[in-house]
Amino acid sequence: MNPAGVFVPGTTWLHRVSAGVKVGGLFAAVLLVLLIRTPLLAGLAVLVAGVVLASARIPWSVVRGGLRGLAIVLGVLFLVQWWASGLDDAAVTLGRGAASILLAWTVSMTTRVAAMLRVLEVGLRPLTWVGASPERAALTVALAIRCVPMVLDAVRQANEARSARGARPSVSSLAVPVVIRSLRMADGLGEALVARGQPRD
Amino acid sequence: MPTDASAAVSDTLAQDNRARDMAQVAVFAALIAALTLVPGVPLIGSSVPFTLQTLGVTLAGAVLGPRKGALAVLVYLAMIAVGLPVASGYKGGLGVLTGPTGGYLVGFVLAAAVVGFLSRLVLRRAQGAKATGGLLLACLAGIPVVYAVGVPWLAAFAGMPFGRALQVGALVFLIGDVIKAAIAAVVTSAVARALPQLFR
Numbered sequence: 014m015n016p017a018g019v020f021v022p023g024t025t026w027l028h029r030v031s032a033g034v035k036v037g038g039l040f041a042a043v044l045l046v047l048l049i050r051t052p053l054l055a056g057l058a059v060l061v062a063g064v065v066l067a068s069a070r071i072p073w074s075v076v077r078g079g080l081r082g083l084a085i086v087l088g089v090l091f092l093v094q095w096w097a098s099g100l101d102d103a104a105v106t107l108g109r110g111a112a113s114i115l116l117a118w119t120v121s122m123t124t125r126v127a128a129m130l131r132v133l134e135v136g137l138r139p140l141t142w143v144g145a146s147p148e149r150a151a152l153t154v155a156l157a158i159r160c161v162p163m164v165l166d167a168v169r170q171a172n173e174a175r176s177a178r179g180a181r182p183s184v185s186s187l188a189v190p191v192v193i194r195s196l197r198m199a200d201g202l203g204e205a206l207v208a209r210g211q212p213r214d
Numbered sequence: 215m216p217t218d219a220s221a222a223v224s225d226t227l228a229q230d231n232r233a234r235d236m237a238q239v240a241v242f243a244a245l246i247a248a249l250t251l252v253p254g255v256p257l258i259g260s261s262v263p264f265t266l267q268t269l270g271v272t273l274a275g276a277v278l279g280p281r282k283g284a285l286a287v288l289v290y291l292a293m294i295a296v297g298l299p300v301a302s303g304y305k306g307g308l309g310v311l312t313g314p315t316g317g318y319l320v321g322f323v324l325a326a327a328v329v330g331f332l333s334r335l336v337l338r339r340a341q342g343a344k345a346t347g348g349l350l351l352a353c354l355a356g357i358p359v360v361y362a363v364g365v366p367w368l369a370a371f372a373g374m375p376f377g378r379a380l381q382v383g384a385l386v387f388l389i390g391d392v393i394k395a396a397i398a399a400v401v402t403s404a405v406a407r408a409l410p411q412l413f414r
Contacts (some may be wrong), residue, residue, distance in 0.1 A: 019297045019298075019299055019306045020297055021354060033270075034410060039308065040348055043312065073298060079305075082305075086313075086314065087241070089370075090314060090374075093372060093374050093378065093382075094372055094373050094374055094381065097373070097374050097378065099376055100320050102386055105374050106371075106372060107321055108318055110220065110313070110314065110371065113309075113312060114309040114312070114313055114366075115309075115311055115327055117307060117308040117309030118307055118309050120307070120308060120369065121297040121307025121308055122297075122307070122308065126297050128300060129295070129296035130296055131293060132409040133295070135297060140253060149232070149236065150292075152236070153236050153240050153243075153289055154240075154243075154289050154292045154293060154296070155283075155288045156236065156237070156240035157239075157240040157241075157243035157244050157247075157292075157293055157297060158244075158293060159244075160240050160241050160243070160244030161244045161247045161248055161251075161293075161298075161300065162246050163241075163244065164241065164244045164247075164248040165248045165251070165252075166256070167248075168248060168252060176331050184397050184400050185400075185404065186400060188269075188397060188400075188401045189400075189401050189404045189408075191245075192245070192273060192277065192405050193408055193409065195241050195242070195244075195245050196238070196241070196277070196409060196412065198241050199234075199237045199238040199240075199241040199242075200234075200237070200282075202237035202240065202241065203233055203234035203235075203236070203237035203238070204234075206233035206234075206236065206237060207230045207233045207234070212229070214231060
């Protein structure tokens with residue numbers, strides 16, 4: 014797994030604008046895009062989204078793979094809808110989908126995971142109204158990110174133990190050990206948090 | 215003041231339990247991500263590979279219970295939202311959640327809660343083979359919950375008729391999801407025998 018996420022380093026205006034502004038702008042843009050009802054405006058939205066993505070100067074080799082996947086999914090949806098409710102509706106759906114996904118990509122590819130975590134913490138502030146803590150929520154997400162390689166390692170260890178025993182891959186030789194190893198890992202992590210007096214209220 | 219002291223002690227204990235809950239939620243969110251990244255077994259007689267993502271979601275509910283299970287799925291969704299490539303097909307970012315398949319991801323949260331609630335009911339009442347049977351039913355109950363959010367979302371996003379969305383968005387995955395529910399039930403039953411203190 015790429016630990017940096019889908020972020021691509023750069024120095025364009027999109028990289029420099031604060032993460033909160035980008036996420037807020039994305040929400041506003043998606044709301045506007047959802048109001049589109051004509052193929053012409055939908056095409057214009059895709060064009061604008063494309064220009065915004067291009068202004069982030071993401072290397073073509075990174076964008077290409079994603080564009081291919083997007084083209085396949087949206088192409089299938091387009092054909093199904095063309096068949097079901099006509100060309101105009103299909104074009105509007107295609108344009109709205111492509112524009113909002115391109116914009117969302119642009120935000121994710123120009124914003125570091127750490128910056129997005131801080132936006133998440135701010136976004137979760139309403140949690141305090143129901144007695145939950147946004148800091149605790151953001152810390153849990155950060156812990157989970159750190160745990161992914163550890164769990165992948167637990168999968169590898171369980172698989173090595175299985176082949177050392179000469180057992181064939183099965184639920185009891187692979188899935189059960191992985192889950193038990195994960196739970197033990199959670200015990201250790203929990204104790205480490207307690208020892209550090211986390212989470213602070 | 216003894217009452218103050220005991221209040222402080224119980225406060226600290228409550229805080230320690232929160233730390234342990236947080237750790238379990240974080241590790242299971244990571245488990246869902248790891249199972250999504252590990253290449254799934256190709257479906258027999260088909261070229262469509264399926265991921266073990268729903269296995270992770272079902273396990274989170276069945277092993278951790280409704281509250282922590284649903285929280286683990288929420289943390290997993292947050293990991294996708296902040297831009298980690300942990301959704302199926304190594305995708306990540308806000309576009310995954312707002313895309314045509316975002317409904318399934320939202321459905322996962324509810325499914326983990328439903329599976330968790332039902333499997334806690336089962337494990338409180340039954341042991342051994344009876345528990346595995348009950349857990350199978352509990353895990354299967356998550357499938358319609360995921361489809362109930364995912365399929366209308368797909369239909370609305372694509373503007374396709376509901377019946378067609380049901381075909382491309384549910385029937386294709388049904389066999390794989392049933393198999394994964396069965397695996398989750400067997401695993402949970404084995405884990406309940408290995409670590410019974412977890413389920414008290």
